[in-house]
Amino acid sequence: MANTLFARFFDLAAGRAEKRGQAALRRELLAGLTGRVVEVGAGNGLNFRHYPPQVREVVAVEPQPFLRGRAGTAAAREAGDVIRVTDGTAEHVPAADASADAVVVSGVLCSVSDPDAALAEFRRVLRPGGELRFYEHVRADGGYGRRQDLVDRVWPRLNGGCHCNRDTLATLERAGYRVESRRRLVFPATALLSVVAPRVIGRAVPC
Numbered sequence: 001m002a003n004t005l006f007a008r009f010f011d012l013a014a015g016r017a018e019k020r021g022q023a024a025l026r027r028e029l030l031a032g033l034t035g036r037v038v039e040v041g042a043g044n045g046l047n048f049r050h051y052p053p054q055v056r057e058v059v060a061v062e063p064q065p066f067l068r069g070r071a072g073t074a075a076a077r078e079a080g081d082v083i084r085v086t087d088g089t090a091e092h093v094p095a096a097d098a099s100a101d102a103v104v105v106s107g108v109l110c111s112v113s114d115p116d117a118a119l120a121e122f123r124r125v126l127r128p129g130g131e132l133r134f135y136e137h138v139r140a141d142g143g144y145g146r147r148q149d150l151v152d153r154v155w156p157r158l159n160g161g162c163h164c165n166r167d168t169l170a171t172l173e174r175a176g177y178r179v180e181s182r183r184r185l186v187f188p189a190t191a192l193l194s195v196v197a198p199r200v201i202g203r204a205v206p207c
Contacts, residue, residue: 005181006088006167007027009070012088013124013184015072018046018077019206020093020188021181021187021188021189022046022187023046024051025048025135025137025185025201026046026047026050027050027189028106028201029047029050029106029134029201030047030050030051030052030104030133031052031053031104032052032059033051033052033054033055033101033104033133034054034056034103035054035055035056035057035059035101035102036055036056036057036058036059036099036100036101037051037055037058037059037100037101037102037103037104038058038059038061038093038095038099038102038103038104038125039058039059039060039061039102039103039104039105039110040061040062040088040090040093040103040105040108040110040118040122040177040190041061041062041063041090041105041106041107041111042060042062042067042068042071042085043062043067043070043071043107044070044071044074045060045070045071045073045075045078046076047086047104047106048060048071048073048074048078048083049074049077049078049079051079051082055082056082056199057082057083057084058079058082058085058203059084059094059095059100060083060084060085060086061086061088061090061093061094061197061201062085062086062088063085063087063088064087066099067088068085070109071085073086073129085129087094089112090105090109090112090117090118090121090122091112091113091114091117091118091121092099092110092121093121093122093124095125096184097124097125097131098125098126098127098128098130098179099125100125100126100127100130101126101127101130101131102126102130102131102132102133103125103130103131103132103133103199104132104133104134105122105125105132105133105134105135105136106134106136107122107135107137107162109134109135109166109168109171110117110134110136110137110138110163110164110166110196111156111160111161111162113161115168115171115175116171116174116175117171119132119171119175119177120121120175121189122187123175123177123206124174126206129174129205130182130205130206131141131174131203131204131205132177132203132205132206133202133203133205134168134172134200134201134202135199135200135201136166136196136200137164137187137196137199138165138166138167138168138169138184138198138199138200139165139167139198140198144198145165147195148164148165148198151164151165151195152164152195156164162196164195164196164206165195168200169182172204175207176206177205177206177207178205178206178207179202179203179204179206180202180203180204180205181202181203182200182201182202182204183200184198184199184200184203184204185199185200186198186199187199
């Protein structure tokens with residue numbers, strides 16, 4: 001029930017963030033992708049309209065039933081038969097070995113129970129030369145990061161398992177990925193207090 005309530009809240013609140021600039025970040029995340037993409041944790045399908053036309057197929061994986069239904073509606077509206085929405089998790093992606101040109105995650109590695117297992121699964125489905133695109137909120141340095149550590153004692157229970165203080169870049173490198181590009185940012189730019197404002201967007205490849 002808690003996850004369903006959070007999913008409905010996320011669905012209602014997401015549109016406001018898109019209007020405040022997150023849509024542009026999604027376009028940045030997906031720019032230049034081609035071929036077959038697996039998007040893990042597709043949510044309600046906010047990325048779908050931003051995939052470039054060179055992407056011929058998207059397998060959109062979403063474990064939460066309410067959001068998966070919303071994603072199915074978005075896929076039919078935005079992309080016809082290019083996007084297929086399916087059940088699955090980051091640790092168990094319904095895709096064959098070496099079958100994807102890219103894996104995409106946005107706001108996912110903060111909430112999976114085992115990021116290392118998820119990244120190993122992404123490596124499994126990526127073809128040789130494939131890439132991981134990521135847009136995640138992360139732990140900041142200094143006092144801001146220490147405040148995130150304190151808040152994280154309760155944050156996951158209130159926000160669908162999301163952790164506000166994960167060091168995603170370090171996790172990627174520990175899991176055997178080479179981060180080829182990264183851009184740190186604060187979203188929204190005017191955020192002064194939000195523990196999920198520090199973010200990173202970028203691209204990594206398995207070593």
